[in-house]
Amino acid sequence: MAIDRQAKVLEAESWGDYHLLRVESPAVGREARPGQFVMIKAGDTTVPLLRRPLSLHDAGPSTVDVFFRTAGEGTRILARKRPGDTLDLLGPLGKGYTLPAGFKGRNAWLVGGGRGIAPLYFLGRELLALGAKVVVLYGGRTRGDLPLVDKLESAGLAVLAATDDGSLGFHGLVSELLRRELGRGRADRLCVCGPDAMMKAVAGLADASGVPAEYSLEAMMGCGIGACWGCVHRIRDGSGDGWVKICEEGPVFPGERVVWEG
Amino acid sequence: MAIDRQAKVLEAESWGDYHLLRVESPAVGREARPGQFVMIKAGDTTVPLLRRPLSLHDAGPSTVDVFFRTAGEGTRILARKRPGDTLDLLGPLGKGYTLPAGFKGRNAWLVGGGRGIAPLYFLGRELLALGAKVVVLYGGRTRGDLPLVDKLESAGLAVLAATDDGSLGFHGLVSELLRRELGRGRADRLCVCGPDAMMKAVAGLADASGVPAEYSLEAMMGCGIGACWGCVHRIRDGSGDGWVKICEEGPVFPGERVVWEG
Amino acid sequence: MTDLAVDLGFLKLRNPVLTASGTFGYGLEFEPYLGLEKLGGFVVKGLYFEPREGNPPPRLVETPSGLINAIGLQGVGVRAFAEKVLPRLRGRGTAVIVNVCGADDDEYLRVVEFLDREEGIAAYELNISCPNVKKDGMCPALFPGPTHDLVKRLKAVSRRPVITKLSPNVTDIVEIAQAAAEAGTDAVALVNTFLAMAVDIETRRPKLTNTFGGLSGPAIRPLAVRMVYQVASRVKVPVIGMGGIMTGADALEFMVAGASAVEVGTANFVDPDAAVRIAGEIGAWCEARGIARVRDVVGTVRA
C-alpha cells in the first residue's frame, strides 16, 4: 500500500462516458492484484472532498490502468486528465479475486456489467497466464456501454456480449445470457462485477448450478483503508453475519459470504 | 453588462507568477472602458465559490484581455487555462478612469505597482488615441514583477521602471520615482493602480503638487454588481463620507473623494 | 407543462423561487440580468427604521464552499426606501417582500407601522435573527419567549402577512418555530446564516472587522435541509427553505424535505440570473418526470 501523489498520466482514452487512464506508478503497480482498487483524489480543492475508489483495470511493474464511467464531479474531473498531467492515488487496496492454484485447463467465466468490466480485464489476463480457459460475459444497456470488446478479445479472452436493446450480441440481460450458457457449457468458477441487481441475479444462478462464484461489491467509501467504517456490506462469517468493511475484507467476496439485501 | 459563460480562450501567456489571458467575448469587449473590470468564475465546483474580479487589461470589439498575478486557488485555476478552454465572465462592470475631452497634448502619468499595471495598458492606449502624452511609472519588488515593460513601450507608451531592489530602472519605490519626476517634469493628471500603501504615498504627492489624480481601489468583492454591500470603501460625497460600494461607483475614484484609512 | 405555482395560503407565487434578503439588493441591481417578473418573488435587503452605516470592511471572507458576511445591515432606512425604491418596484408582476429589522422590538414595530401605509408590499419577513450585528450574535430568534412576544406584537399591528425568519444557531429549531407559529406567524423562513469566524494567522486578527459573521452558501446546505425537515414535519405553518441553494436539484431537496417555497441567496452573487435559472431547472425536472404540479413534491420525503 502506497500513496503516489505524482503519478504521471501516460495514456488517456475515451469512449463516450467511458474513460481509460494509464498512469506511471511502480509503487502501486508492482503489488497490484486483480480485484483490488485504488483511491484517487480528483481535483485539488475540497470539492470533491473524498478520494474516489476505482478498480485496477490493469497493472504492470511500473503502470496502473483505471477504467471508469463518468458518474459525477469526481469522475468528470478525472475524465479531463491528459497525458503529462499527474494523479494522486492510494493503493493497491483491499483483497482481490482468488487465483486458485491448479486452475490450469479449468473454465473461468467472468461476468461484467457496464463499468463492472473494469477489474475483469486484469483478472482475465492473470487467469489466462495460469492456463485457465476464460470466457467474459460482457453486458450493458446498449453497444456503447461495451467499448472494450475488441480489447478483451485481442488479449485472448473469449467475449460473449449482451445488450438490453440487442444492439450488440445477446438481446437481454447478461444474467440471462449466463443462464443460457450455463445450460450449454460448463463453468468451474464465476467472477462477477456489476450493479447489485445484476449480481443478485447471477448469484441466484450460481447457487442453483452450484458453481463457486466471487463478487466484487460496491459501497460509498470514505477512506478505502478501513478507518471510517462507512463502506460496510452484510457479510456472513463463522459466527453469523454483520456489517463488514468491504474496503478491508473485500471488495471481493465468495458468494456464500454475501448477504444480498432487499 | 453581460454574462458570457463560454468565452473561448484565444491566448495564454505566463511570466512566473504573472499571467495574461485573451478571450473571445464580443458581448463584454465591445462595451469595455479602461478601469472597468470583469468577474470571472474560476473552476466549476463550489471551491472557489465566488467569482474573482479582474481589471480589463485590454479590450477590442470581440476580445477581452486580463492580466493577473497568482494569489490563491482562483487565480491558480485561471493560470492553468489554455487556448481552446472557456471562461465564464461577467462584465464589463463598474466605472473606469475618466477620459477627459480636450486632453490632446496634455501629460498623463500612469502609476502602477505590480499587478496594478493591469488596467493601465488599456488606459494608456486610449489616452494615446486621444492625443495625450503618456508616461507609465511601473514599479515592483524586482524586475520579475515588471514583465510588461516591452509590451507597454511597443504600444508607444514611455515607461519609467522602478524596483525595490534596483534590478531594473529606478532603485526604490515607484512613489519615490514619481516624487523625482514631479520635480523634473509636469503632469496634468495621474492615473493610479496598485497596493494601498503605494496609492496612499502617491496621493500625498498628488495633493502636495496639486495634480488631479484618479485611483483604482480594491476590496473583497462578493458579487461585483452592487448586490452584496461587501466591497465598500470610505468615500466622500457632498453630504460627508460613508461606506460606498466600489463595484458600482468605482473602482476608480478621484483623489478628493477617497478617504485613506489607517 | 408543470404548474410551478405555489400557494402559501396568504400569498400565491408564480413559482417557488424567491431571492433571499441581503443577496438581491433592492431587486433593481439585477434587472440587467433577469426579468423580475420571472421570479416567484424577492425579499429586499434588511430594513431598519433609520439608515444604517453597516460595518467597516473587510465584510466578507470566502471559506470552503461558503461565504462569511458581516455587512452589518447597511441600508437606506424606511423613508428613503418608501420614497426612492418602492415606487420603482411597484407593478413588476412579482411579489415584493420586505425584510424587517430592528435594534429592539419597538423598532420592528415602527418599521411595520410605517410600511403599512405604503402600497406594493406582499408580506413582511421578520429578520429576528441577525448573527453579525451584535458582537455576541445574540438576538430574539435564539429563544422561544422573545420570538413569541415579538411575533405576537407585530401580528397585532401588521396589515400584511408576516413571515418569521429563523436563526439556525439554536439547540432546538422546532421549539423556536413552534413559538412563532403559536404567536400567529403566517410562515417561517429558514435558515438565516450560521455564526462563524475566520482568523488571519499572519496578523493574528479576525478576518472580519466585526470578528463574527454569518456563514452562507453550499457549505451549510446539509444543516439547513435538516432544520427544514424537522420544522416542516412538526410545525403547522408553511416553511420557506433556504441555505446553499445553487441549482434546481438543491431547491427540490428542500421542497421534498418540506419547504413550500425556497429562497436563493449566495448563488445570486455567483450568477446574477441564478434564481431564474433555478426556477427553470425545477420546471424541467418536474416536466421530465411527469409531475403535474410542483407543489405535489413538497414534503414527500419518506424517512
Next chain:
Amino acid sequence: MTDLAVDLGFLKLRNPVLTASGTFGYGLEFEPYLGLEKLGGFVVKGLYFEPREGNPPPRLVETPSGLINAIGLQGVGVRAFAEKVLPRLRGRGTAVIVNVCGADDDEYLRVVEFLDREEGIAAYELNISCPNVKKDGMCPALFPGPTHDLVKRLKAVSRRPVITKLSPNVTDIVEIAQAAAEAGTDAVALVNTFLAMAVDIETRRPKLTNTFGGLSGPAIRPLAVRMVYQVASRVKVPVIGMGGIMTGADALEFMVAGASAVEVGTANFVDPDAAVRIAGEIGAWCEARGIARVRDVVGTVRA
C-alpha cells in the same frame, strides 16, 4: 528549531496534533502510512461497553466541502478493545486517548471503570455528543445540567484525566463548556459533528439510512473556529480544537483562536498521513517566523 511540545497540564504532547475519534480507526490501520510516534497522540474510535452493530448503509454522504456520516458507532466494545487492540497500542511512544460513549450515564461509568484497570491509556475523551446515534440527535451535551452531572460522576470514578467533547448543535456553547469545567473536566474538545441531512430527490428518501448524520470537514471550519474562540476566551480549561482541519494553516487558525491542541478528523480519510503532514506544516510555519515555541501562538488572536 521550534519546540512543538504542548502541555495540557494533565498531559504533555510531543506536538499539538491529535487524530480525531472515529476517523483514525484504532490507529493500527494507519501504520502503513505514518509513524504513530510522530503524532501528538490519537483518539481511538468511540467505545461503548458492549460491541455495537452500527447503522445499516449507506452511512456516508459527501456534501460541498463536507462529509455527513451516520456510522452509528459500530465498535468492538471494551473487552475486545482491552484484549485485542490495546496491547498492540502500548509502547508506541504516543498518547492513546479513548473516546468513551454510553447509551446512558451508567454505561459511560462502566466503560471508564473497566478501562481504569488497563494500562496504556493517557486520558478519556467523553463523547457526550453523538448526533447520529439517536434519531432525534438528542444527547447530554445539548444541555448544561446533564453535561455537568455526567462529567461530575465520571471524574469521581476515573483515575485518568477526562476531556469532555462538546456538541456544536447548541445555542450557547460557552454555557455547556462552563458546565463541564465546573464539573471538573480537565479539558474540553470541540467540535463534534453538526446534525445534518441530505435527501435523494429521485427516491424521496434520506440519503442516509439513519435519516440524520453528522457533518464534518472544511465546510464546518468557520463555525468550529468561532466556537473554539468563544470557549477559549471565556472558560478556564484547556481547549482542544477541531473541525475541518486539512492543513497546518487550518490547525494554526484554531490555535491562534485559542486551542492548545487540535484534532484532525476527516482529513485522515483524504490523506492517511495528513496528521503527520499537518504537524510538519505547523513546525515549518513557526520556523519561518522565528517562533520558538508553538504554544506561544495559542490564543494570540486580537479581536
